[in-house]
Amino acid sequence: DGGITQSPKYLFRKEGQNVTLSCEQNLNHDAMYWYRQDPGQGLRLIYYSQIVNDFQKGDIAEGYSVSREKKESFPLTVTSAQKNPTAFYLCASSRRWSNQPQHFGDGTRLSIL
Amino acid sequence: GIQVEQSPPDLILQEGANSTLRCNFSDSVNNLQWFHQNPWGQLINLFYIPSGTKQNGRLSATTVATERYSLLYISSSQTTDSGVYFCAVERPDNQGGKLIFGQGTELSVKP
Numbered sequence: 001d002g003g004i005t006q007s008p009k010y011l012f013r014k015e016g017q018n019v020t021l022s023c024e025q026n027l028n029h030d031a032m033y034w035y036r037q038d039p040g041q042g043l044r045l046i047y048y049s050q051i052v053n054d055f056q057k058g059d060i061a062e063g064y065s066v067s068r069e070k071k072e073s074f075p076l077t078v079t080s081a082q083k084n085p086t087a088f089y090l091c092a093s094s095r096r097w098s099n100q101p102q103h104f105g106d107g108t109r110l111s112i113l
Numbered sequence: 114g115i116q117v118e119q120s121p122p123d124l125i126l127q128e129g130a131n132s133t134l135r136c137n138f139s140d141s142v143n144n145l146q147w148f149h150q151n152p153w154g155q156l157i158n159l160f161y162i163p164s165g166t167k168q169n170g171r172l173s174a175t176t177v178a179t180e181r182y183s184l185l186y187i188s189s190s191q192t193t194d195s196g197v198y199f200c201a202v203e204r205p206d207n208q209g210g211k212l213i214f215g216q217g218t219e220l221s222v223k224p
Contacts, residue, residue, distance in 0.1 A: 031210055042117075042199055042214030043156075050210075058211065088154055098203065098210045099144050101161035107154045 002027045006091050006105035012113050013078065013085060021076045021108045023091035031097040032074035036060060037088040037107075046089075049074055050097035078110060086111050115140045119200055119215035126190050126222050134185040134218045136200030144203035145176050146212070147185050151196045159185070159198075190222045 035043040045058030049068040063082025094100040116139040147159040160174040176183040201212040
């Protein structure tokens with residue numbers, strides 16, 4: 001079935017460690033997005049990519065990095081510079097970069113050890 | 114920036130009851146979507162509805178873009194409808210489908 005796969009479902013980070021969250025889609029969508037959700041809150045945009053080899057910062061990009069080397073994949077790295085990384089991370093994709101419905105993966109819960 | 118406000122913040126219903134959730138936005142939008150987040154965190158796309166009315170089973174949505182609001186109707190609610198309902202909008206001048214989310218309405222349906 002077509003969809004968006006995020007892995008792992010749960011991730012623990014030690015102090016000073018970088019961790020990478022995986023997002024893969026087989027929907028042939030051009031655009032991909034990373035959002036962060038804190039408890040009791042809506043989602044906030046971290047990074048987005050309209051096309052392969054291109055990406056832009058969202059509203060809360062500090063402490064995060066991404067790459068878009070393949071159309072299907074948009075991994076997110078949470079660096080040690082992100083001082084409050086504990087959150088629920090959701091990846092989304094859409095057919096094109098604007099005016100299109102976005103579809104979401106099942107998310108990754110990141111916690112600090 | 115654009116503001117998205119959802120009401121009510123919390124709602125408790127008995128199974129079988131009907132409800133209306135509201136989303137107000139402060140500026141013109143390109144795109145409006147309603148999502149349901151279940152207790153496991155999965156975010157399901159319910160409607161893509163920048164204007165007009167759509168129906169899908171017991172759920173329907175109406176967006177009146179000129180008056181800057183959208184409504185989500187849930188009829189004959191079931192316990193599986195529980196979770197958080199989010200409204201999200203995209204500004205017309207945005208580059209790249211950047212959705213701005215409201216704070217959500219948390220719905221609890223009791224058997």
